[in-house]
Amino acid sequence: MRTGADDEDQKIEEEQDSFNWMATKILKGVVTRYPTLDVFDEKIAHLTVVKKQISEMKQSVDIGWLRVNSVPLIKELEKTIDNWIKAHTEFLLHNTMRQIQNINQFITDISEGIKVVPKSNESEAEKAQLMAVMTHLRDVKMIKEKTLEQIDPMK
Amino acid sequence: MKKHQVKMDEDFLVTLETNKSQLKEVSEKALGPVKESILPLQNQEAQNIKGRLARFGVVVQEFRIKFQNTLPYHVAETSQEIIDGAYNMISAFYIETCKLEEEARELNNLETLFDLQRSSYKQLKDCKSELISLKEMWDLVALIDM
Numbered sequence: 548m549r550t551g552a553d554d555e556d557q558k559i560e561e562e563q564d565s566f567n568w569m570a571t572k573i574l575k576g577v578v579t580r581y582p583t584l585d586v587f588d589e590k591i592a593h594l595t596v597v598k599k600q601i602s603e604m605k606q607s608v609d610i611g612w613l614r615v616n617s618v619p620l621i622k623e624l625e626k627t628i629d630n631w632i633k634a635h636t637e638f639l640l641h642n643t644m645r646q647i648q649n650i651n652q653f654i655t656d657i658s659e660g661i662k663v664v665p666k667s668n669e670s671e672a673e674k675a676q677l678m679a680v681m682t683h684l685r686d687v688k689m690i691k692e693k694t695l696e697q698i699d700p701m702k
Numbered sequence: 703m704k705k706h707q708v709k710m711d712e713d714f715l716v717t718l719e720t721n722k723s724q725l726k727e728v729s730e731k732a733l734g735p736v737k738e739s740i741l742p743l744q745n746q747e748a749q750n751i752k753g754r755l756a757r758f759g760v761v762v763q764e765f766r767i768k769f770q771n772t773l774p775y776h777v778a779e780t781s782q783e784i785i786d787g788a789y790n791m792i793s794a795f796y797i798e799t800c801k802l803e804e805e806a807r808e809l810n811n812l813e814t815l816f817d818l819q820r821s822s823y824k825q826l827k828d829c830k831s832e833l834i835s836l837k838e839m840w841d842l843v844a845l846i847d848m
Contacts, residue, residue, distance in 0.1 A: 564814065588705070636708045647717060654724050661728075661736045668743045677743055681815045684732050691729045698722045 568689045573649045573697075578642055584700055591635050598628040643701045650694060657683050748816040751809075755821060758809055765802060766825040769795060773836060780847045788840045792833060799829045 570579075601624045608615045660683040665676040737744075773795060774788040806823045813820045 560820070640708055647721060650721050650725065654721065654728055657728050657732060661732050664736060664739050665743060668747055674747070677740065677747060678815070680736070680740060681744065684737055685815050687729045687732045691725065694725060695722065698718055698725075701718055 564689070568686060569693055572653050572686060572690055573646060573694050575649055577645050577649065578638075581638075581642075584639075587635055587639060591632055594628055594632045594635070598625060598632070601625055601628065646697070646701070650698075653686075653690070653694075657687055744816060748818060751812050751816055751818065755809055755813070755818075758805065759821070762802060762806075762823055762825050765798070766829060769799075769829050769832075773832070774840070775836070777839075777843055780843055782847075785840060785844050785847060788836075788843075792836050792840065795829070796833050799826060799833060802826055803830070 601621055604617060604621055606616070606618050606621065608617060661680060663676065664680055665673040668674050668677050773791060803823075803826055806821070806826055810820055812818075
């Protein structure tokens with residue numbers, strides 16, 4: 548007899564399966580464990596503010612008889628901040644590009660895979676073809692919604 | 703990325719939109735006309751799979767009964783020979799449980815492919831957790847007997 552706990556277990560397993568199929572198709576080579584886009588946004592915005600503050604610093608400061616030229620320091624700090632901003636944005640860009648490549652590949656695989664549909668399931672070859680088509684249909688069913696959900700935030 | 707002025711190919715957004723519509727299009731084709739055209743074959747094959755599932759269900763049930771009747775749940779007396787025997791039995795049943803789990807995974811995959819209700823094979827999960835408890839119990843028995 549199935550219980551509520553069994554149904555809950557099954558839901559978790561199905562969710563895991565769905566993620567596993569995503570992992571083998573759309574998320575191949577894609578980093579999935581990273582902070583949310585909001586956290587990235589916040590960090591990049593913070594670094595941009597710091598960069599602005601640095602650029603507004605005085606280029607020379609007089610301390611008594613000594614004039615300190617802070618241009619090299621400012622330039623060096625700006626370079627460091629730029630590198631940090633670049634590290635964050637490039638990570639997102641590369642990850643997104645990889646995901647787009649995978650989505651393209653997935654679309655091609657499915658389009659090719661469903662072109663020929665078996666007419667019967669008598670021979671072994673036809674059975675294998677049926678299994679291949681069914682696998683593509685399963686992949687579409689499992690992956691489609693989650694993939695579509697991910698496209699808009701990529702912009 | 704637009705917000706942070708990340709340099710991207712000019713057609714990046716176009717590519718994304720194209721991907722989105724292509725994915726929708728190919729999905730609709732796959733889950734619509736293609737699925738419909740193979741539905742009779744799918745139903746036939748699903749019947750074969752149901753037969754295989756029923757046979758496997760019996761195998762799992764019989765294995766569970768054999769498991770409960772054979773494995774050393776109780777410790778009446780201990781000696782090195784009894785302890786070794788218990789470990790060997792636990793190992794043998796562990797290997798057999800893993801083989802059945804492998805087959806269960808394969809059948810679960812077929813169930814998903816052919817839109818059948820997924821079987822949970824709770825008996826195998828129970829066997830696995832009891833094997834772990836039994837191993838721990840006999841580890842303690844062996845430790846005390848040393």
